[in-house]
Amino acid sequence: MKRIPMTVTVALMVSAATCALAASTVDLTVNGIITPVACTPIFSNNGLVDYGKISRQDLNVDKRTQLRDESLDLNISCNTAVRFALKMRDNREGSAIVNSEIYYGLNYDRSGNRIGLHSLYFDPASTVVDAVPQVYRTDSTTAGRAWSLSRSNSIPIAARSYLGFTDVAGSTAGPVAIRNLSSRVTLVTIIAPTSTLDLSDDAILDGSATLEIVYL
Template identity: 60%
Template sequence: MKKSLIFLVACTGLVNLLPAHAASTVDLNVNGVITPASCTPSLSANGLVDFGKIAQQDLNLTTGTRLPVKSLGLTVVCNGPVRYALRMRDNRDGSAHVNSEIYYGLGFDNSANKIGVYSLAFDPKQTVADAVAEVYGTESTTGGLAWRTANRNPIDVGAKSLLGFTDTAGSTAGPSAIQNLSSTLTLETVINAKQNLDLSTDIVMDGSATLEVVYL
């Protein structure tokens, strides 16, 4: 009993030494903007890319095998001029055998080996936005706090970066407000090295990703 009483007195002394102005509460603020802006993206062929059957003898043994480049048409239609950016979410997250935000997985074979990867790129030179004469691409790796200098070089769609378009060359102000946009996307696909795959049965490529419009 005596030890317990001593400990209690010591603790009480520490509490009395705390500053009188110490706060015992903290505020939480929940912010956001509900906007009337609305954009609808759509892909040609309903977003389906089919490579058909690929013979295992056509795969490289120790290095990845590049499949023919495919193209997809994209349109984004908004109910008015809207500042937005694009990013993509991998629905097969964890199945890419290359660790990069621009590569998306093709799923797993029957032995849980990673089948391969694909990437998707925009070319501003093949992009039309409203009545803009020339379109320039820009991207942000900081969630829109800072933007890369706008130019006409192709840009890969990232899972963690924002990709947008502007009508001003060299701008770092981010995307312009756009109502109607159309573009041709380039899809590049690489199958994992043959030695890394279980080829005892058919391997079904199962890539899936969601392209998202992010309002700014």
């Protein structure tokens, strides 16, 4: 849903000659659009990826360890064709071992050390949009005011950038209206060096992120 912009305008005039004429008022303007459009995203396996028990012997002592990549199916169904974009919100904000909007945390061990990170990659080649013969991805770092050149390469979804899809290569027009989208997304998970972790007890991987649909 689009955020509702709030504009507050304050006028204050101070001078010896006009002080008595200054108005002690403030105007508040609230704008927004309530749309009948609704899109429903669904992950396979309820969005759960479980790596089970991981032995410390399978992890690197002095460098990061990338676990096996895991895949999830994502389906987005809308009640009518609509332009939308995707972004992600980290529910374990601040716990990723790399500070970047494409990396999400796995929480902390018992001593407060960051356990690792995960990221979610979208591949246009694994994405189907309505009856479109080929899908390209496009992204925006300006909340949809401008869009990158649409491409066919894979991209991780970010927390502050928008990710959209189009059927036109090399376009900067942004996403096209979509009614149904299905994609196979890839989860990449990395564990911090064990030398930086407290493994005197189990360290629980506890990553959580929310995929958000932004209507354009």
